[in-house]
Amino acid sequence: GENVEQHPSTLSVQEGDSAVIKCTYSDSASNYFPWYKQELGKGPQLIIDIRSNVGEKKDQRIAVTLNKTAKHFSLHITETQPEDSAVYFCAAQGDTGRRALTFGSGTRLQVQP
Amino acid sequence: GAGVSQSPSNKVTEKGKDVELRCDPISGHTALYWYRQSLGQGLEFLIYFQGNSAPDKSGLPSDRFSAERTGGSVSTLTIQRTQQEDSAVYLCASTKGAGKNSPLHFGNGTRLTVT
Numbered sequence: 723g724e725n726v727e728q729h730p731s732t733l734s735v736q737e738g739d740s741a742v743i744k745c746t747y748s749d750s751a752s753n754y755f756p757w758y759k760q761e762l763g764k765g766p767q768l769i770i771d772i773r774s775n776v777g778e779k780k781d782q783r784i785a786v787t788l789n790k791t792a793k794h795f796s797l798h799i800t801e802t803q804p805e806d807s808a809v810y811f812c813a814a815q816g817d818t819g820r821r822a823l824t825f826g827s828g829t830r831l832q833v834q835p
Numbered sequence: 836g837a838g839v840s841q842s843p844s845n846k847v848t849e850k851g852k853d854v855e856l857r858c859d860p861i862s863g864h865t866a867l868y869w870y871r872q873s874l875g876q877g878l879e880f881l882i883y884f885q886g887n888s889a890p891d892k893s894g895l896p897s898d899r900f901s902a903e904r905t906g907g908s909v910s911t912l913t914i915q916r917t918q919q920e921d922s923a924v925y926l927c928a929s930t931k932g933a934g935k936n937s938p939l940h941f942g943n944g945t946r947l948t949v950t
Contacts (some may be wrong), residue, residue: 728877754936764924765839765941767880773936811877815936821891822868823939827877 724749727812728826733803736834743829745812746794752814755788755795756823769810770797802833806833837861839942841927847915847948856912856945860929867910868939869902872924881925884910898917 725748735741747755754776756768772779772786779786783802788795798814799806807832813823840859848854860867869881880894884904885915895901906911914921924946928939 724892756938758939758941763880763943765928765943766939773940821866821885822880822894823878824880824885825870825878828875 723822724752724814726812726824726826726830728812729826730829732830732832734834737802737804738799739802741799741802742811743797743810743831744794745793745796745814745826746792746823747814749814749816750790750793754815755786756813756815757784757786757797758767758811758813760776760811760823760828761794762808762826768812770802800829802831804833804835807831807833839927839940840947841925841942843945844943845946847950850919850949851916853913854917854947856883856914856925856927856947858910858912858927858929858942860901860908860910860927861910861931864929864931864940865907865908866930866932867904868928869910869912870926870928872926872944874923878926881912881945887903892944914947917947919949922947922949 728745756771759769760766783800787796809828811828812826815823842857865882870878882902883891899915902912924944926944929940930937
């Protein structure tokens, strides 16, 4: 089955700096890669996703890049703000077999004001 | 509109007791998932329901775990003879499509503590 590795597990940045979180996946058939943000006491919320026919997608301060050859994808947050502090999860999903998303282990991002 | 609703939000139970966790998905969403999140860990898939199809139970960790989805809407996750290692946050999610490349909408979870 699919295996998703996520790094780093914790990340601390100064307000205004950029943050990058990286994930690798094992199943070359995976074609959907969402990112979720989880705040304390709440369920994960989708912040951006990318499909395998696209190499990069951007939404304001958030961008995701995908390298299908290397089987890795990354989340980039620019001009970080204290409210970006949360746990971020990457995930991967294939087109056949199990429909469920396979999640990475999460990155705790702390933005220092 | 209303999001995914889970109840109870917190549950404390004694080892060996049975518990039931409830999930009300977003109206009209045909796919429903249960995930488990242990402290400081990622999300572990448990079970997936899609319409009238047989559920994908491949993530259930033991036969003490079971789930139902009645009328294609509300779902109940049951854990029998709870063990301390069952302590975790149990998250439910629903999606409009068949789960293929569709964004998941999560509830806030049920925090289960087995003493």
